[in-house]
Amino acid sequence: MDSDSERNYQEAVLKIVFLGEPGVGKTSIIHRYLNDQFSGDSIQTSGVEFHRKRISFPGNTDVSLHIWDTGGAALISGMLSSYLHEAHVLVFVYDITNTNSFVKLTDWFEMIQKYYPPTVDGSSKRKDPFMAVIGNKSDLQHLRTIKPERAMKFAQERGVAETGVISAQSNDGVHVLFRKITATVLGLRLGRADFEQDIVAAQLPQNSRDPNPIIRPTGNPSRSSICAIS
Numbered sequence: 001m002d003s004d005s006e007r008n009y010q011e012a013v014l015k016i017v018f019l020g021e022p023g024v025g026k027t028s029i030i031h032r033y034l035n036d037q038f039s040g041d042s043i044q045t046s047g048v049e050f051h052r053k054r055i056s057f058p059g060n061t062d063v064s065l066h067i068w069d070t071g072g073a074a075l076i077s078g079m080l081s082s083y084l085h086e087a088h089v090l091v092f093v094y095d096i097t098n099t100n101s102f103v104k105l106t107d108w109f110e111m112i113q114k115y116y117p118p119t120v121d122g123s124s125k126r127k128d129p130f131m132a133v134i135g136n137k138s139d140l141q142h143l144r145t146i147k148p149e150r151a152m153k154f155a156q157e158r159g160v161a162e163t164g165v166i167s168a169q170s171n172d173g174v175h176v177l178f179r180k181i182t183a184t185v186l187g188l189r190l191g192r193a194d195f196e197q198d199i200v201a202a203q204l205p206q207n208s209r210d211p212n213p214i215i216r217p218t219g220n221p222s223r224s225s226i227c228a229i230s
């Protein structure tokens with residue numbers, strides 16, 4: 001990289017935190033996205049695991065996704081708030097075949113409310129995270145207990161921007177979910193083809209080049225990493 005391109009190099013950092021009850025498939029979704037693999041094994045996540053994936057954009061801009069995979073026990077362990085610090089995106093996951101995993105999202109949202117209390121006059125410049133409510137295990141459609149309308153209503157009542165159903169097992173909708181969230185939060189315009197490739201071709205609108213807490217000039221960081229905190 002020459003000195004000019006180094007000077008122009010920008011990296012958008014997006015912290016995405018996965019939340020939801022044990023066994024809904026948070027780790028499996030992330031594993032599918034990062035490694036394009038699915039394992040039927042169930043290994044409970046203890047604490048939180050941290051992953052990083054870079055997506056490149058034309059115009060010398062990369063997006064570094066910092067993906068936090070929290071264990072479902074985080075809610076009762078009281079550790080949740082420490083994982084939410086400076087999160088840009090919260091993805092609430094439920095299992096479409098497990099009614100309790102959906103009902104319990106109410107508790108997860110209550111906890112989140114404590115972390116992001118409503119502002120007194122609504123004029124605060126605080127930027128609350130983008131939220132998504134995602135039903136996993138769409139391959140088990142025949143066992144589905146949560147109807148899409150119910151999930152939609154729940155999301156609308158809580159100001160959630162994105163809802164959907166995916167499957168880590170069959171890879172239904174997983175890559176699109178990450179790309180859609182990234183594009184929406186960063187204000188990127190994506191074409192249909194952009195959802196089908198790993199290197200996303202997108203135009204950054206002019207206003208996304210304004211100072212933005214998500215965009216940080218940086219050197220040339222390593223491509224990927226993982227660490228775990230218990």
Ligand SMILES: Nc1nc2c(ncn2[C@@H]2O[C@H](COP(=O)(O)OP(=O)(O)OP(=O)(O)O)[C@@H](O)[C@H]2O)c(=O)[nH]1
Binds near residue numbers: 021028
């Ligand atoms: N059929 C099916 N099973 C899935 C899918 N995603 C995950 N599973 C299974 O569900 C179980 C739990 O998956 P995990 O990814 O460990 O769930 P988790 O939400 O990370 O659980 P915690 O770490 O305990 O919070 C495993 O046996 C997975 O194989 C899916 O899309 N379809």
Ligand SMILES: [Mg+2]
Binds near residue numbers: 045
């Ligand atoms: Mg897990």
